Amino acid sequence: MAMLLRSALRPLRALGGRRGPAADVWLRGARHGAGLLYPGHIPTSPLQKALLAAGSAGMALYNPYRHDMVAVLGETTGYYALKFLRDQMRKDPEGAEILQKRPRISLSTLDLDKLRSLPEGSLGQEYLRFLDVNRVSPDTRAPTRFVDDEELAYVIQRYREVHDILHTLLGMPTNLLGEITVKWFEAVQTHLPMCILGALFGPIRLSAQSLQVLISELIPWAVQNGHRAPCVLNLYYERRWEQPLRALREELGITDAPHVHVRGLA
Amino acid sequence: MATHRCCALWSYCGRRWSRVMRCCRLSGLCSSWPSGPLGARHLSQEKPATETHFGFETVSEEEKRGKVYHVFESVAKKYDVMNDMMSLGIHRIWKDLLLCKMRPFPGTQLLDVAGGTGDIAFRFLNYVQAQHKGKQKRQLRAQQNLSWEEIAKKYQNEEDPLGGSRVVVCDINKEMLKIGKQKARAQGYKAGLAWVLGDAEELPFDDDKFDVYTIAFGIRNVTHIDQALQEAHRVLKPGGRFLCLEFSQVNNPLISRLYDLYSFQVIPVLGEVIAGDWKSYQYLVESIRQFPSQEEFREMIEDAGFEKVTYESLTSGIVAIHSGFKL
Numbered sequence: 001m002a003m004l005l006r007s008a009l010r011p012l013r014a015l016g017g018r019r020g021p022a023a024d025v026w027l028r029g030a031r032h033g034a035g036l037l038y039p040g041h042i043p044t045s046p047l048q049k050a051l052l053a054a055g056s057a058g059m060a061l062y063n064p065y066r067h068d069m070v071a072v073l074g075e076t077t078g079y080y081a082l083k084f085l086r087d088q089m090r091k092d093p094e095g096a097e098i099l100q101k102r103p104r105i106s107l108s109t110l111d112l113d114k115l116r117s118l119p120e121g122s123l124g125q126e127y128l129r130f131l132d133v134n135r136v137s138p139d140t141r142a143p144t145r146f147v148d149d150e151e152l153a154y155v156i157q158r159y160r161e162v163h164d165i166l167h168t169l170l171g172m173p174t175n176l177l178g179e180i181t182v183k184w185f186e187a188v189q190t191h192l193p194m195c196i197l198g199a200l201f202g203p204i205r206l207s208a209q210s211l212q213v214l215i216s217e218l219i220p221w222a223v224q225n226g227h228r229a230p231c232v233l234n235l236y237y238e239r240r241w242e243q244p245l246r247a248l249r250e251e252l253g254i255t256d257a258p259h260v261h262v263r264g265l266a
Numbered sequence: 267m268a269t270h271r272c273c274a275l276w277s278y279c280g281r282r283w284s285r286v287m288r289c290c291r292l293s294g295l296c297s298s299w300p301s302g303p304l305g306a307r308h309l310s311q312e313k314p315a316t317e318t319h320f321g322f323e324t325v326s327e328e329e330k331r332g333k334v335y336h337v338f339e340s341v342a343k344k345y346d347v348m349n350d351m352m353s354l355g356i357h358r359i360w361k362d363l364l365l366c367k368m369r370p371f372p373g374t375q376l377l378d379v380a381g382g383t384g385d386i387a388f389r390f391l392n393y394v395q396a397q398h399k400g401k402q403k404r405q406l407r408a409q410q411n412l413s414w415e416e417i418a419k420k421y422q423n424e425e426d427p428l429g430g431s432r433v434v435v436c437d438i439n440k441e442m443l444k445i446g447k448q449k450a451r452a453q454g455y456k457a458g459l460a461w462v463l464g465d466a467e468e469l470p471f472d473d474d475k476f477d478v479y480t481i482a483f484g485i486r487n488v489t490h491i492d493q494a495l496q497e498a499h500r501v502l503k504p505g506g507r508f509l510c511l512e513f514s515q516v517n518n519p520l521i522s523r524l525y526d527l528y529s530f531q532v533i534p535v536l537g538e539v540i541a542g543d544w545k546s547y548q549y550l551v552e553s554i555r556q557f558p559s560q561e562e563f564r565e566m567i568e569d570a571g572f573e574k575v576t577y578e579s580l581t582s583g584i585v586a587i588h589s590g591f592k593l
Contacts, residue, residue, distance in 0.1 A: 042544055042545075045531065047531050048531050048534070048535055051531070051532060051535040052535050052538065052539070055535055055536070055538075055539035056538075056539055058539075059539050059540070066542070068542050069539065072538065072539075145544070
């Protein structure tokens with residue numbers, strides 16, 4: 001039967017010529033229905049992942065406003081780092097609970113009124129203030145598509161949603177300098193190649209003065225804090241909204257951000 | 267051969283009945299497939315909720331129309347850039363070859379269906395304008411003295427630079443038409459061009475209106491290809507020509523494998539990186555595989571009433587130009 005198939009398949013140009021369902025996926029890419037591990041999942045072959053990684057890295061550098069490209073780069077290159085993160089989360093009781101309960105941070109899951117009513121200086125209040133001042137929303141994070149493991153897909157989704165909270169924890173704004181500082185912190189914490197690449201190549205677009213400030217003050221501070229703090233994905237932030245930000249920073253060992261005055265930045 | 271194809275698809279793609287139906291459609295054995303050549307129209311009137319293909323997915327016919335609309339709505343802005351990237355600029359040559367085959371003369375009335383961003387229409391205008399200029403130059407060179415009226419008209423710029431040719435661009439998608447109009451404005455095309463929102467299966471034109479009907483890379487997205495072909499027959503004048511430029515089946519097995527590799531591995535990645543849209547370009551490459559082969563499509567065109575139907579494969583069959591006449 002296999003021989004018959006093989007001889008029959010040779011003249012069939014429309015089917016791509018490869019044998020077997022595994023090779024079918026290799027040649028034909030994403031399937032519909034079968035093989036999807038989570039909603040939005042697009043199965044990709046190793047070649048496609050490599051092309052995506054290269055293409056998204058280039059496009060992200062060319063057009064820094066393409067946040068979706070940064071996300072794609074993270075997904076396609078982060079396999080080992082995500083496994084490391086997941087293992088870190090499993091070892092910690094709070095992290096294991098997060099992996100089990102799978103909480104999501106989005107405007108629909110957050111109770112904005114409750115957060116606004118929290119006392120001044122609490123994590124929830126400061127987080128909301130950060131969202132308002134910088135005019136960002138937790139819903140702009142792209143959903144995971146190219147990770148081929150359902151748990152790892154959640155881990156990277158959690159990392160993306162926690163990113164804004166990290167900004168709040170570190171006290172960094174969303175301008176280029178702030179983002180690069182947070183990337184350095186994340187690179188030390190998560191070892192994600194996307195963070196490492198962002199941390200190393202992001203400064204290309206900075207002015208000389210900003211670069212100097214970055215290298216002399218912000219990077220050493222971010223790296224120190226990154227090493228000192230436990231894994232930031234292990235915190236169940238949804239239960240810690242009332243916790244005063246200062247207390248949380250002390251718990252994690254995060255010192256205050258150095259005061260930097262760069263012309264042109266807030 | 268046909269049964270082998272059936273067997274192969276059966277074991278290949280799993281137990282979905284729709285896949286077997288599709289394979290039967292290809293071989294012409296099963297006549298209950300709506301868009302096949304045998305007994306098609308009769309059955310599609312009987313079963314209103316029939317299923318069709320959207321790439322490799324199976325959807326209902328009403329769904330397909332909406333889904334195709336969304337695809338082109340989202341790709342419209344980057345359509346031309348992506349075409350260049352995906353075909354490495356070769357699509358320009360294909361479209362030029364279509365015009366060469368058409369050989370319009372000044373005075374031709376062209377209907378370009380699914381013409382969206384206007385590539386064929388602009389090429390047509392350029393061609394006809396060049397023809398007209400060439401004709402004038404030849405007149406002058408042959409020492410045929412222009413009459414005073416003609417000279418006066420030239421100075422008054424009253425002479426139609428297109429020599430009476432008109433092109434109507436018809437598309438079902440507003441976004442594609444918008445991009446086309448922007449391009450026309452940017453490139454300075456004003457005269458002889460009309461933009462109409464319309465459905466290829468139900469054209470908003472009277473019978474016997476146009477000299478040439480073209481549809482470039484559009485007919486595979488139509489839900490009922492046979493209806494589109496019948497409409498084409500209706501709006502053409504007797505003696506009018508039907509031209510279709512569409513992706514087709516590759517005839518060389520080696521090139522076919524390379525083409526498949528490129529289509530399925532590289533094109534969706536390009537779509538994601540450049541346009542931020544993986545799924546639309548996945549649909550694109552799948553819809554190419556679903557389109558009938560050159561011979562089958564030729565038969566479909568003949569069924570619609572066209573005569574002297576021929577086709578020419580380009581780039582080893584990656585695209586084909588089908589041509590038929592309404593006589």
